Amino acid sequence: MDPVTHPAGAAGPLVEADGLMVHFPILGGILQRRRGSVRAVDGVSLSIQRGETVGLVGESGCGKSTLGRAMIKLREPTGGSARFDGRDLARLSARELRRLRRRMQIIFQDPYGSLDPRMSVGDIVAEPIQTHRLASGRAKHERVRELLRLVGLDPVFAARYPHEFSGGQRQRIGVARALAVEPEFIVCDEPISALDVSIQGQVLNLLIDLRRELGLTYLFIAHDLAVVRHVSDRVGVMYLGRLVEIGASRRVYALPAHPDTRALLSAVPVADPAVERRRRRVILAGDVPSPANPPPGCRFHTRCWLYERLGRPENCRTVEPELRPVGADQRAACHYAEAALTSDVGVVRPADAAPRDAH
């Protein structure tokens, strides 16, 4: 793809969140007065380098999708800042923002809901090309065909409508539309979780191939930890609006430093009966607390297995832990990350690398 439209990338991250917050008001009473707020994203700092893929995992309601949207200003942050290529998105004029939008796109989870059923596939893919006046007439038509080929669809499909396609094909259409404006950064928000198992791999491979061919930068949001490890250079774990761990994928999956990361890993089912029989699971108690009223101190302490094991240390209830370095290219927000690191909870070893059941 033609890189001319992209300003030569200076050093520094392509995308950056600094203390980013997104609070939603809770309205109540007949006057609909503000009664409080849901702190969906509550002070997250995260930077993504050019060409890098950062994965974001966490339970539903942890704020990972809201963070992804706020980083490209699809959601208005209520605090902190989001920067793209060094420019603060909040300080741009509408026109400047519109120009910048071209360079950042999003792919949604639901390939059914995100495509207009009354538009042909060709029109769906062409729309952003028109909006940004990138091509018209024959050139536009040719560009749509090229994009469909790029995502593995037959260009003759341009005349058809979304309902004629399977879920995997619709997700390809969504990818083609996102690529139409030649973006540099794509937020992939649960891009494969609505798809069938045999189709998920196809779309995942497509996203990985496109990243290499087009030099794309991804924020890859998903609840499936194995999928996130497969695509990500670095991975971040969120809990109740906060980033609780971030680091190189290799490192975080091999030596998780936050008890929540270990609990999430421990809960993932593995398609090997021998591994499943041998695993020791920590099962988190209860559900995620309300983000409108997060627990004091460490937000995770009400469900934390390590807190229980350590005899409920007081500072977990009173002092919110900072995200601090705990290893090479790894940070965690836990007072007892060193204890978490030495635990064997949650780490899955291959069946053949571990001793067979002794009993």
Next chain:
Amino acid sequence: MSGDGGAPATAAEPRLPEAAHISTPEGRRLVAQIGDEADRHGRKLLEVRNLSTQFFTPDGVVHAVDEVDFDLDYGETLGLVGESGCGKSVTALSIARLVAEPPGRIVGGEVVFDGIDLLRLSSEEMRLLRGRRIGFVFQDPMSSLNPTMTVGRQISESAAAHLGLSRPAASTRAADLLSMVGIPRPADRLGDYPHQFSGGMRQRVMIAIALACDPMLLIADEPTTALDVTVQAQIMELLRSLSERLRTAVLLITHDLGIAAGMCQRVCVMYAGRIVERGLVDDIFGRPRMPYTRALLDSRPRLDVEPGGRLRTIEGFPPDLVDPRPACRFAPRCAHRRAVCDEAKPDLTPRPADGEGHAARCWGTEAGGWIP
């Protein structure tokens, strides 16, 4: 182990009185007859034979379930695994005679439950049997729970109707059941409505309702698909411990091979309306003899395998089940396809070298086949 994954030890073991309140003589005979341990004569709890279910739609006849054949033993957990549209849910609905008719119809086969062919029962007899002997847990508890009725009433109504319990006895039983499924302060929660519970807690309530009459079979259709992975682990742990303790057989329908690996003793893999492989869980995952099973296992990244390189994917997508091809239905997507795969229908045949009871529907892995 921390958390509330297991049921408290204080929970009452469900013990059933005789089925005194069942209204029809046929029904009484049925419920009395079913479940008599002395009368099993080596048969299985559920014997599904050549079950076929079709849907008659304007676009044609959809062969949703095509000669499906499997057994489920007393107390066993069997997985029915496959992608959406493979017929796994319709198989479960057919067993319970819950297929909407029209457009659906069970067009052939037998479903022998504890010695009785369910397909020959009247709908009234079937209704009695369902509440009493077969429990259901579906993916979305919100769509199966009544939003306008307290959970206590929903549980005790089932117990009262099928077990003939008095109202106070049914209410006590409802609290016992809530406690058994790990809901804290069960007596206080009886008066709550479904929306007052979280997704995971609602699924626990569904399990309590399903177990209210101490069924012999629990059909769980994607019971954790809508839940977070941590809550999924809680619910799976609960189902596992309850089925062991109550010796309830479970037919677990899932698209998630990891869940099947952790929960089931045996697994049936379905593709395009047919069972394509079946066997003990270790044999299915360790020595799959149907390329589709192998490909499914390979097509997802796994936590127990170092990442790297491209995923081996299954190209194309599952076939349309209106007028499906008579030959191997996976052949158009199969890397090992040969001419015979497009010419003749492979049968589900034994693979004794790859495990007891292991069977696969594949020309390539038959004796003398070309797939190693």
